[in-house]
Amino acid sequence: MRVLLTGHQGYLGTVMAPVLTAAGHQVTGLDSGLFADCVLGTQPNDPPTIVADLRDVTVDQLAGFDAVIHLAALSNDPLGSLEPDITYEINHHASTRLARLAKEAGVGRFLYASTCSVYGAGGENLVNEDAPLRPVTPYAESKVRVEDDLVELADGNFSPVFLRNATAFGFSPRLRADIVVNNLVGHAVLTGVVRVLSDGTPWRPLVHAADIAAAFAGMLDAPREAMHARAFNVGTEQNNLRVSEVAEAVVTAVPGAELLITGEAGNDPRSYRVDFSRIRAALPGFDCQWSVPAGARELVAAYHEHGLTQEAFDRRFTRLARLRERGDNGSVNAALRPVGVG
Numbered sequence: 001m002r003v004l005l006t007g008h009q010g011y012l013g014t015v016m017a018p019v020l021t022a023a024g025h026q027v028t029g030l031d032s033g034l035f036a037d038c039v040l041g042t043q044p045n046d047p048p049t050i051v052a053d054l055r056d057v058t059v060d061q062l063a064g065f066d067a068v069i070h071l072a073a074l075s076n077d078p079l080g081s082l083e084p085d086i087t088y089e090i091n092h093h094a095s096t097r098l099a100r101l102a103k104e105a106g107v108g109r110f111l112y113a114s115t116c117s118v119y120g121a122g123g124e125n126l127v128n129e130d131a132p133l134r135p136v137t138p139y140a141e142s143k144v145r146v147e148d149d150l151v152e153l154a155d156g157n158f159s160p161v162f163l164r165n166a167t168a169f170g171f172s173p174r175l176r177a178d179i180v181v182n183n184l185v186g187h188a189v190l191t192g193v194v195r196v197l198s199d200g201t202p203w204r205p206l207v208h209a210a211d212i213a214a215a216f217a218g219m220l221d222a223p224r225e226a227m228h229a230r231a232f233n234v235g236t237e238q239n240n241l242r243v244s245e246v247a248e249a250v251v252t253a254v255p256g257a258e259l260l261i262t263g264e265a266g267n268d269p270r271s272y273r274v275d276f277s278r279i280r281a282a283l284p285g286f287d288c289q290w291s292v293p294a295g296a297r298e299l300v301a302a303y304h305e306h307g308l309t310q311e312a313f314d315r316r317f318t319r320l321a322r323l324r325e326r327g328d329n330g331s332v333n334a335a336l337r338p339v340g341v342g
Helices: 011-022 077-082 084-104 138-153 180-191 209-221 243-253 277-282 292-305 310-316 319-328
Strands: 002-006 026-031 049-051 067-070 109-115 121-127 159-165 167-169 193-196 203-208 230-234 240-242 258-261 271-274
Touching: 002 011, 011 026, 011 209, 067 084, 067 209, 084 109, 084 138, 109 138, 109 209, 138 159, 159 209, 167 180, 167 209, 167 292, 180 193, 180 203, 180 243, 180 292, 180 310, 193 243, 203 209, 203 243, 203 271, 209 230, 230 277, 240 243, 243 258, 243 292, 310 319
Parallel strands: 002 026, 002 067, 026 049, 067 109, 109 159, 121 271, 159 230, 167 203, 193 258
Antiparallel strands: 203 240
């Protein structure tokens, strides 16, 4: 299958591209390169690349593909809250436009990377794909809007599917340090302290980047009737953990690390536990392979092996800080477009 992977030079895309290639697909990436240089360790071997801003994609660029996997987004709640207009422009309007153009170009399958954060304040009970959506950030709200738009585009020739990923963790050559497990492990390795600013009680569903890649690869080959215009939570119930439990797993992975739960940030409304049974039913044989403790150990080993520094952790691998730095040095403009692209 000829597959266009948007955001292939991001945290998830860098892990997913080789998984898709190994599964026998012909992969082309599309990326503006915002975070292409955010590499820890060996430079990734990217697939053939269309260098373009998502907002500028043309129908001609989509012609000939059998499927689009759409990962590209401003994937950060603090960034989304700081620049909500640009978040909606990219994450909502450009994503829906991409889907319309893909349909016009004859693309048959559109795999959309949504998020479990659409459930927002889900409470203590497990939420499945039919639960009310209560997004509490512009990032999550943009995902809900795209899902609604894709349902309207679905027809006999165009099959969208919404993969609502749990919060990702695990090593990627293009690292993100601003997601909870990766962040806590980094602090533990670099400072010896695991600091939790909330009271530690919120629930988080978590999923390893490699398990996300496997889910998308499986959905490319799923029967149309199993996936057409449906939502699927991506993760596993064993990784529904309280933030305090995540922190404890990190402390165990970093000998000598100290756990501090300060509560200084107050109550976090983003708390939800998720049911992942639908994707296992749709993809026989699929199940997540990575636990949070195993992912924490993987990250500890990678951080040591590749010499993670405090400066890189704080600046290069933190999305908001990296964009501010690129804005200051003039390589990204006020619309968050890389200078020279689009």
